[in-house]
Amino acid sequence: MKFVRSSIYKMKIKSQGGSLEKLKLIEDIQFFPPEKITEIQEEKLKKIILHSYYNVPYYRQLMDNKGIVENNKVNLKRFTDIPILEKSDLIERFEELKSNDLKNRKSFVNSSGGSTGEPVSFIQDKEYYDWMMAVKFLFNKWAGIDFGDSLIRLWGSERDLFVGKETLKTMVGRLIKSEKWLNAFRMNNEDMEKFLDEINNMKPNHILAYVESIYELARYIELNNKKVYSPESIMTSAGTLYPHMRDTIERVFDTEIFNRYGSREVGDIACECSNHNGLHISSLTHFIEVINPDGTPAKNGVEGELIVTPLTNFSMPLLRYRIGDTGTISREVCSCGRGFPLLEKVSGRITDRFIRPDGSIVIPIYLIHIVGVVLYDKWIRKFQIIQEDYNEVKVKIVLQSPNNDPHLVYKNQLNEITDKIKFVMGKECNISYEFVNNIPPTSSGKYRYIISKVEG
Ligand SMILES: [Zn+2]
Structure with a gap:
């Protein structure tokens, strides 16, 4: 059955385009020596810089x-003269960031759920998508996940969760992939019992999960002395x-x-191999810099902003x-023989979790996704x-454009939230x-x- x-x-993947060919290419190159990989990567970096210079108004002006x-x-030595692209640039300079040859590129708009507190839209295309899928397949292979393996996803995506029922196409897709999706959006004790049953009944080859969701589930299982497959x-x-x-x-x-x-904006960037020495960066698809607070490049082994x-x-x-x-590029080469550099200590912003009166936890990513739904407007x-308290939640909002009576104008959206x-x-x-003009970052510069305010 698995073979079928x-x-x-x-x-199905083949019929959709070139991701399997790209997978084959990355699989061949992954064991090249690091210097050779850097050489290939630099050529790709030059290609996209050149393209940006000639076709993207925003970069033409900057460069x-x-x-x-x-x-x-x-001249790659001057690469760091290109100013860092901020999320606010993506919002404010969206039109200028589009490539002039967009119409030939099978492009589409994608959005991130605002995991940084600032929602962004960006344009991606078929070529990017094929590479993104190839990297996903590659990382799956590193984790031993083969095509056709059964998989439980402890996952939540604002679109999949709120758009409504699954289409027949998605259902057939899941069946072929032998994949079950558990809605990690809400995890009270009842939900966790259900998840546990699903895992024990399905006995999946693998589980793909949000870090915090699987951690919560693990804690629940341990605290309640349950058995899990x-x-x-x-x-x-x-x-x-x-x-x-x-x-x-x-x-x-x-x-x-x-x-x-990884992220919605740029796809999967890095993943562990079975030696677990850090996360190998997918060098053919991403160029990663680590910088110090003053913007200078951080040395390997030193933590900085990615x-x-x-x-x-x-x-x-x-x-x-x-x-x-933030993250660190390792000084070590992985013993697995892959030439892709290792990323260590990768971490996102520090976020709080909400605690319900019954003690169960609502993890931050769910709350981000809640707002993510309305961000599409x-x-x-x-x-x-x-x-503010167990049963008191305040949402502070900065509007895209000022409005005299936002409570009335956005009534439906607010009701939805x-x-x-x-x-x-x-x-x-x-x-x-509460509608405010700005939400300043904390003194450490991080945006919460x-x-x-509830002690857990
Ligand atoms: Zn490795």
């Missing part, structure tokens, strides 16, 4: 007469995997964890994009959700809104978008 599923799955591109050649591996994503979390998940599920790092340049999205190139996370510029917060916090919870 795996064949149909591969046929003109700077010596970055001269006589049709890129042990899958071959668990891939964690979308959150910081702290050592205590890894220990708990590994202990409870008695399996190996593969941590993966600046990402995706190498495959020519429709809207993001050169030197401040993704909002693009009326919110920034937000902050504050749990209220319903969704109540869905996780309970009906008793009071939700209030979820704050809980």
Whole structure:
């Protein structure tokens, strides 16, 4: 049965385009020596810089007469003269960031749920998508996940969760992939019991989960002395995997964890191999810089802010994009023989979790997704959700454009947010809104978008 599923799955991917060919290419190159990989990566970096210079108004303006591109050649030594691209640039300079040849590129608009408190839209295309899928397949392979393996996803995506029922196409897709999706959006004790049953009944080969969701589930299982089926591996994503979390998940599920790092804006960037020496960066698709607080490059082994340049999205190139996370490039080469550099200690912003009166936890990513749903209207510029007390939640909103009576103008949207917060916090919870001109970052410069004043 697995063979049939795996064949149909591969046929389906093949019919959609070049991701399997790209996978083959990366699989061949991954064991090249680091110097050779750097050489290939630099060629790709030059290609996208050149493209940006000639086709993207925003970059043309920034790079003109700077010596970055001269006589049709890129001087990579001047690469860091390109100013860092902020999320606010993506919002304010959206039109200028589009490539002039967009219409030939099978492009589409994608949005991030605002995990940094600031929602962004960006344009991606077919070529980018194929590379993104190829990297996903590659990382899956590292974790031992083969086409056709059964998989439980402890996952939540604002679109999938709120748009409504699954279409027949998605259902068939899941069946072929033998994949079950558990809605990690809400995890009270009843939900966790259900998840546990699903895992024990399905006995999946693998679990793919939000870090915090699988951690919560592991804690629940341990605290209540429950038994859980042990899958071959668990891939964690979308959150910081702290050592205590890894220990708990590994202990409870008695399996190996593969941590993966990526984002909606730039796709999957890095993942652990089975030697677990850090996360290998997908060098053919992403160029990563680590910078010190003063903007200078951080040495290998020193933690700093991550600046990402995706190498495959020519429709809207993001050169030197401040993704909002921190990390360290390892000084070590991995013993697995892969030439891709290792990323260590990758972590996102520090966020609070909400605690319900019954003691159960609402993890921040759910709350971000709540607002993510209404972000597609693009009326919110920034937000902050504050749990003032067990049953008191305040949402601070900065509007895209000022409005005299936002409570009335955005009544429906606010009602929608209220319903969704109540869905996780309970009906008793009071939700209030405050419209403000700005939400300043904390003194450390980090932006807190979820704050809980309730002691857990
Ligand atoms: Zn390795």
